[in-house]
Amino acid sequence: MKKTIHAIVIGSAVAMGVSAIATSPAQAGSLTGVTIGGTAYTDYLVYDVKGTSTVSVDKKTANITKILEGNAANPTGNVELRASTEKSTFTANDFTQNTTLSGTIGGEAITLSSLTASDWTSLYKDTGKSFGEYWFNQALTANGFSSLVGTSIGTGFFNAFKNNGGFQRFSDPNISYVNQDDQTGLVSIGLAGHLNATPLLLPYFNLYVNSLPNSPTKTIAKNLQTQLENKKMQASEIVKYTYNGKTDYLFSFFATESGLKETTDGISHSGNYEVTFQGLVPIKTSQAVPEPSIVLGLLGVAGMFTVQRKSKKGI
Template structure:
């Protein structure tokens, strides 16, 4: 009788435990994906497998508490052209997590750069020394860094709808940055090397020496062009003055000719008439030879000689490299030099776009922890985990699995029953 009673009480205790769990079920997070052909799942560890387009595998990777298993958003290239990802929903809360496009970079590049420089201060002075044109040029490189196709190793909501992502990446992206900068250095040099006698890329010190030399030559040529142009601009006034002199001479010749005509041609007037004739001849010569030649010469100078000289100087000027491009080359070489001299690791996660609670965030981090694994395909990737959370995120406390709770409740029921039975038997 005691054993039967004991069995019934234990069963009742376990039933109460199960009933308590059933009446308070855990609310699950559901996931939906867009463009599943661009979704690739890694099953985790150093010997994991890659699975494309499998949403079941993707959901498991996002929720299995194993950050090394992850979902790559836009796997075909490192530079997404559209926002591919998933929408997670839990009760009243929803969040969409996607890849990052070049258009997205326009929205947050300044924020990302500021955070990067705050985390790696040796590069801040280099950046601040850049010209505005170089800063704009380098910023335009950001979309090509290959950071917009994030690997998401974990997703979860907090109790208030806040979002936490685990981003899987590299412990040190220095070599990746070095490759990108080297490519940009070469592109910049290729665009201007035709203006140099040598075809090999100059060193930073050579460019720093070259800039003032080229600037001196440009200043000298510009000064000469300015003088010649001033001379060209002055010629119309000189031509006008000479033309006015011709008009004055014509008037004087007319007056002298009138006076000559009024003097009778007699032996007594011969000397006076000869004087007037000589004056008229001299003025006519001045008009037809000196002033006319002068006007012709000024016209040729204005229309041909000086413009040809200016053209030659402009051709010479065009053969010199542009100072702005030389400055950009110097700036990028300075960045490359700083990166080569930097001895520490440079941790930077890939970036995900997160839209939740009516706000858009760009999820990234410069603080990583070692994952303890590397990807099975290249033995390099996935060496680091970066954690990102929305502002005010409240980490959830550990909640036992239902089966564990059931076991605990069952044991508790058994213990309580045993105590009651002891009292009864007593």
């Protein structure tokens, strides 16, 4: 009977240990070994958080690493790649160069990059369209203007965007965090942007409307102009990524409030656009290795009953 009780107690202890191993919570891996590169490797800015504002800080690796450790619930600043794209001095030649942020996540190398002109003008996958056309149509559709896709007004809007710096405006991603779910392998990247992107897109539509002669088309376009003015549109900048031999683009048309605003304009970085892609599951999560404390605990329980048996034999 005593042996049975001992076996039950030991079995329960082992079960508790196994349960503790099985129910260990998922861990989130972050980017390590961060470096800045590209053909325009000096053209980036680093923003840290001060209160509810983002402020430009020294471009030190320690600052970059700290900033990238945030998440959707708590963005901790961002790194802006190819920061000069929005300047009036930015030239066509400048738009052939990029800035990258590289590192390792879950044991795999990853590179995030700003976009160049060729990214926008090259055919995108099997869509039959350039990436610029594809992205612009996606932006219209996601924001409730799918009826414009493929129409003369939609095309005119796109051309105004393309010919007046729109590509450059959305080519400098602000990376706020890079995380990975250790159990599923999903990689999540935060893009800091405008919670309301209407002020970024509306000027291009205004240019298009103003270029039209008086006509029925202009009347329709002016009605749409009013709708756009009263619409809260959302659109992130685009980040190009390379991971496990694959290169693609990530962007989003849905933002959550970051609780932050850039200190000089009071608008930038107010929205967090989270984009994801399926990464490889880190090797360490595929092996059920118990914590050292659990192993020691199990050994302690087994040892205790061994000592008790020896003691009773000596009585």
